[in-house]
Amino acid sequence: MILYFSATGNCRYVAERIAQANDDEILSMTEAAEIGRYSFEADTVGIITPTYFWGLPSVVKEFLSKVEIKAGYIWFIATYGTTPGGSGYFTDKCIGGKTDAFFSVKMADTWTVWFDLSTPEAVGKFTKNTETEINDAITRIRNRERGNFMKNKVPVFSAKIAYSTYDSARATKNLSADENCIGCGLCAAKCPAGAIEMHDKRPVWVKDKCAMCFGCLHRCPKFSIQYGSGKGTRKHGQYLNPNVKI
Ligand SMILES: Cc1cc2nc3c(=O)[nH]c(=O)nc-3n(C[C@H](O)[C@H](O)[C@H](O)COP(=O)(O)O)c2cc1C
Ligand code: SF4
Ligand code: SF4
Numbered sequence: 441m442i443l444y445f446s447a448t449g450n451c452r453y454v455a456e457r458i459a460q461a462n463d464d465e466i467l468s469m470t471e472a473a474e475i476g477r478y479s480f481e482a483d484t485v486g487i488i489t490p491t492y493f494w495g496l497p498s499v500v501k502e503f504l505s506k507v508e509i510k511a512g513y514i515w516f517i518a519t520y521g522t523t524p525g526g527s528g529y530f531t532d533k534c535i536g537g538k539t540d541a542f543f544s545v546k547m548a549d550t551w552t553v554w555f556d557l558s559t560p561e562a563v564g565k566f567t568k569n570t571e572t573e574i575n576d577a578i579t580r581i582r583n584r585e586r587g588n589f590m591k592n593k594v595p596v597f598s599a600k601i602a603y604s605t606y607d608s609a610r611a612t613k614n615l616s617a618d619e620n621c622i623g624c625g626l627c628a629a630k631c632p633a634g635a636i637e638m639h640d641k642r643p644v645w646v647k648d649k650c651a652m653c654f655g656c657l658h659r660c661p662k663f664s665i666q667y668g669s670g671k672g673t674r675k676h677g678q679y680l681n682p683n684v685k686i
Pocket of ligand 3: 615627630631632633634635636650651652653654655656657
């Protein structure tokens with residue numbers, strides 16, 4: 441069983457690749473939470489999450505804090521663009537120190553407030569080793585290797601400091617939709633935090649905080665949603681992993 445969270449497709453892609461190679465099944469954490477499934481018993485259980493602010497997306501942290509896993513081998517993968525920070529540490533803490541193996545896979549960095557994903561070349565700068573890292577994880581998982589194989593992680597004390605800034609960054613007042621919005625409702629329908637409602641064909645953020653997953657920003661057909669002043673996000677383009685449907 442592979443449990444994953446994915447806003448823009450990177451983690452979904454890694455989950456699909458590993459499931460296909462190792463004959464496993466995948467389930468999104470948002471779907472599991474929706475149906476109230478928090479108990480998993482399997483030969484092996486995998487957890488795949490994006491890194492947010494050197495830690496875990498709020499929805500992942502909430503899910504993992506409730507989950508009960510019984511498995512002979514539990515593995516974890518963080519996808520990331522710059523550093524997976526302390527995501528392995530935070531995950532292991534949530535599941536009671538039961539993680540047997542930790543991996544990381546560098547992919548396009550969807551925090552486009554800072555990072556440029558506006559061209560295939562810009563995306564390519566992040567993805568040079570993606571396939572190698574996925575293949576390495578597949579082999580090690582198949583062989584049930586134990587240990588921490590994550591690259592570019594940071595000391596836990598620095599990760600805790602960086603992660604403490606996530607809470608203010610994920611205030612929904614930082615998000616807005618401009619006049620190009622056509623009222624399609626896709627942003628609201630796909631929000632993993634239930635933070636958007638459509639009122640008079642306009643998205644309205646009805647919660648003070650969300651996961652800040654950027655799924656709405658990257659998925660909007662009119663690129664109408666921006667973060668803050670929009671200076672960074674408008675310039676850096678939209679990105680959805682091209683290999684999966686999300
Ligand atoms: C709010 C937010 C914060 C992020 N923080 C980090 C980070 O601390 N370190 C990093 O390397 N990547 C960071 N990223 C990039 C994502 O972890 C990365 O692009 C991931 O592969 C996205 O996965 P997904 O497509 O499955 O949603 C961040 C992305 C977002 C939206
Ligand atoms: S996805 Fe974009 S166009 Fe569609 S309702 Fe949301 S903001 Fe408007
Ligand atoms: S409002 Fe947008 S950024 Fe926030 S959780 Fe929902 S889809 Fe993600």
